[in-house]
Amino acid sequence: MTPVNTTCTNMTVWETTINQLYTYVFLIIFIPGLLSNTLALWVLCRFISKKTKAIIFMINLTIADLVHVLSLPLRIHYYIQNDWPFGKALCMLCFYLKYLNMYASIVFLVCISIQRCTFLLRPFAAKNWKSRYDVCISTAVWVVVGLCCSPFILMRSNSGNTTRACFKDLPMRQLNLHSAVSMMVAAELLGFIGPLIIIGLCTYLIVNSLQQRNLKQKSTGNTRKALRMVRVCTGVFLFCFAPYHINFLLYLMVTQSIITNCVASEAIRLFHPISLCIASLNCCLNPLIYYFLTTEFKQQLSQHGSSVLRGRLMSMESTSSFRE
Template identity: 45%
Template sequence: MNETCGEEDDLRQYQHFIYALIYSIILVPGLIGNVLALWVFRVYVRETKKAVIFMINLAAADLLQVLSLPLRIYYYLNDSWPFGQFLCMFCFYLKYVNMYASIYFLACISLRRCRLIHHPLRYCSNKQRFDRGLCAAGWLLVCLGCLPFPLMRRGPDEPLCFSELPLADVTKAAGITLIVLAEILGFLLPLAVILSCSWRTVASLCEKTAVLHDRGEKRKALKMVLSCTAVFLVCFAPYHLTFPFHFLVKSRSEVSCAFRNTVLRCHPVTLCLASLNSCLDPIIHYFTTNEFRRRLSRPELPDSFQLRFLLRSLSWGTEDTASQSELGH
């Protein structure tokens, strides 16, 4: 039935246009924002207690995806993939690793901020080591958990790649199991954690016994948790709502042409929204983390840039003077 729906060329052009446009918009700010985030967190705020370890890993996950965008943009602009099967499958796999790693670390950031508000004196160096262990375990679980996504796709038939890779022959039970696990473990469970942290932080802010300083800290925590919730809902909720329907269409199940075309036109938009978190996460760092904003706007940073510019100008001026004197001779 799906084979007779028609408009394949128009649908392909539409999908390639959406992907190329959104990925091109994401590339530069995502690259600059996440490189800057990694630089600030690693160089200036190594000793802070407030979930910076999770933020570093979140920025690393986003940067990995951004670095793969040029290849994706090339493919969608040129309608061909000349880089081989391994690189295609690796970039395809990296997309899901980034998405679920970002989901994991957003949930960890929300949980850590919430716990710091309710139990501020319990955080110590042992907790920092525990957070590093959570990060390592998270990467391991995400990398292993995302393996079925490339394994369930057949290798690229030139020039196809990415979302156009054909689905491998899998049983209906295996497909349903993958969808249920991805939806529950990769979306619903982190969503429950983030919403619970938001509710608990709001409730703590409403407590009348809190002193002024505590209320200020709780407002900062609430800003962070709500920002994580907003990014989570905007970027990842649409994709996970359409994911089961897209799998149904890709598995060549008997569906109407109208349903198939609607799903295939919505899927690029939701997938691009899932990539948008690479740009939104650095904004969270800047507007919700005092350490990040303060360190990024340190007076010595612009002063150092001005000093470098001045020294470079002086060196150029010396070279010009020397060349003029040589010409005079």
């Protein structure tokens, strides 16, 4: 992956370990990620009539997770067989979807935090807010994030003797210093530091509002729910995406030969796949936001489950009566 530093140490054993790591992690993620996000999308779209409380953003977050989860079987096939027979276009698409999921998830977590904070501090804004506003914002997010993720494809080369290679085995293109620095700054500022500041500010404002209302003995359940929502968004954001973005800056410096020390470059390259696996866990953690923090989600899921159970019991009773 990094031709300048591959002469430092022999990474053959670690390359095999990476394949096993990706295989096991993606296998663990696939089933629960598919089931939880499919159920979440179904409930959010069909049974929640209230379009406030960031429901539209949650739907888009679920779609982002599902798109990535559905590409995991192809990734698992590649890391088991060490061969990609599906063509260059599908390889680039799956490679692209990983980063699209990551950064779309980050932006929608930011949108959820901002909306919950804004509606809590300005209740009248929530009353006048329209669902189409969230739809327009979500569309803009997909377009902007989609364009911003395109450099991850352009950074990879699939030529020469690597036509059956994909993902981590695609060689990295060498960029000039100005382009490399620009990409690093943009990815870190727009993809991590900026969202972290925004989510942190939302948390601070909600905590401050909660403290003021406690002093006035006017604290409401909505305030505490909004605080839990933003805190969980912050927790998912930090746990899943902080390791990758901390290492990404150093990893890009290694691939562009800015860092040439063998010990440092090896440690950075070793941690890179681990950070990507941690980032992929957001597909399983995001549904927790919907279930544990959205009252409507739990109510509709419970009501639907109860109605299905009652229908089956009535069907069994009618069948047994008919037989008697």
